[in-house]
Amino acid sequence: MTEPKTHTLEVPGAVVHYDVREAEASAAPTLLMIGSPMDAGGFTSLAAHFPDRTVVTYDPRGIGRSRRTDGAVESTPELHADDLHRLITALGGEPVDIFASSGGAVNALALVARHPEQVRTLVAHEPPAVQALPDxxxxxxxxxxxxxxxxxxxxxxxxxxxxxxxxxxxxxxxxxxxxxxxxxxxxxxxxxxxxxxxxxxxxxxxMTSTHYGHDFDALRAAPTRIVVGVGAESEGEMAHRAGLAVAERLGTKPVTFPSHHGGFLDGEFGMKGDPDAFAVTLRQILSE
Structure with missing residues (x-):
């Protein structure tokens, strides 16, 4: 894997910065790692575990390096999904694999509901899909x-x-x-x-992420393979419970990842997970 190269992409209302870690002679789809409000820096450790894959990370609009140009305050999952759609198109348009964490998982689910042809496998780790909770x-x-x-x-x-x-x-x-x-x-x-x-x-x-109503009919009909992940150490927490609820609505079984909500982190943002074991589980899912 090469050192990350930073690129910019103009989208309606923002200039998005993204980083490409190129893997030579890899036949596997590009692996896009996304969060929200986490920026690309949160995936430094996890990306290093996939030297055989081209890995792309990005700063969502209004976060980190990706400045907004529209003067708006809030960012909706629909806006983020459109940015991701344009990013994947800029990468060449071929279907990608996505690992999405927290609010990034909400945005990735919104993307798949609208552009399922762009995503081969989505691993949605603990989306705070509050609308799906019984409470x-x-x-x-x-x-x-x-x-x-x-x-x-x-x-x-x-x-x-x-x-x-x-x-x-x-x-x-x-x-x-x-x-x-x-x-x-x-x-x-x-x-x-x-x-x-x-x-x-x-x-x-x-507000926009937690209040977002997912289109489960579109998600169930999508050709995209959607795997919902939950943390072994976060059982009972709101994002964990929301992940279970999303998996149930999709008619699938969730996969338990090592550690907690930020289990892929290795000290980024002051949070320590178990990125080595986390990467093993993610690789197993993506290779199925």
């Missing part, structure tokens, strides 16, 4: 409360609430908004509000 009303209300906290108090308090909801095991309580908020400083987060409201998670993608 969707409580979960959606909790997400709305996090967004309101961000708009009122800023990043630190919102992130504390996000940690609480993301790590909670089991159904979301109806009184989540009434729970006391811990001091952000206890988590190493800023306690003071700096006045900014352009955070990629809270400002751009939290």
């Amino acid at each position: 969707r009303e409580q979960a959606l209300a909790a997400v709305v409360d996090i967004r309101r906290t961000y708009e009122r108090d800023g990043f630190g308090p919102a992130m504390v609430k996000f940690f609480a909801i993301a790590g909670l095991r089991g159904e979301i309580p109806a009184d989540f908004a009434d729970h006391p908020v811990q001091n952000p400083a206890d988590f190493g987060l800023p306690a003071e509000d700096d006045g900014s409201r352009d955070d990629p998670l809270f400002g751009q993608n939290l």
Whole structure:
């Protein structure tokens, strides 16, 4: 695998930056690794485990290097899916394999529903598809409360609430908004509000990703092989439960990956997973 080469792609309302790690003489489809709001930097360790594949990573619109030109605040899964469609076309248009994490999995499912011919295999790891949960009303209300906290108090308090909801095991309580908020400083987060409201998670993608209604009829009819992944250590957490719900709606069995929601990370963004074992499972899926 060569060193990554960075390219740019102009799409409606943004300039997207993507990186190509070229593998010489590989007959396998290009492997696209995507997240949201995670940028390309989150896949450095995982990409290194696939030297025999051409691996492409990218920064979604409004995140990292990919600046928006439309002045809009929020990014929807439909917008991200269109960006991915244009990116795959720019790569040559041949069907790709996709590993998609978290909000990236939501966006990849939206892509497959619209352009299934562009994706051979999609591995959707713990998509926060809250609309598919049996406790969707409580979960959606909790997400709305996090967004309101961000708009009122800023990043630190919102992130504390996000940690609480993301790590909670089991159904979301109806009184989540009434729970006391811990001091952000206890988590190493800023306690003071700096006045900014352009955070990629809270400002751009939290509401649109979690509230997105997936087209399960289109997904079931797609020729794309869709594999939903969940973490061995995240059982009961909202994204894990949402992954199980998506797999059930698709009529498939989920695959358990080692580690947790960020199990492919090797310290990127301060999160340590088990990327070696994670890559083994991903390779097994892609080779089937």
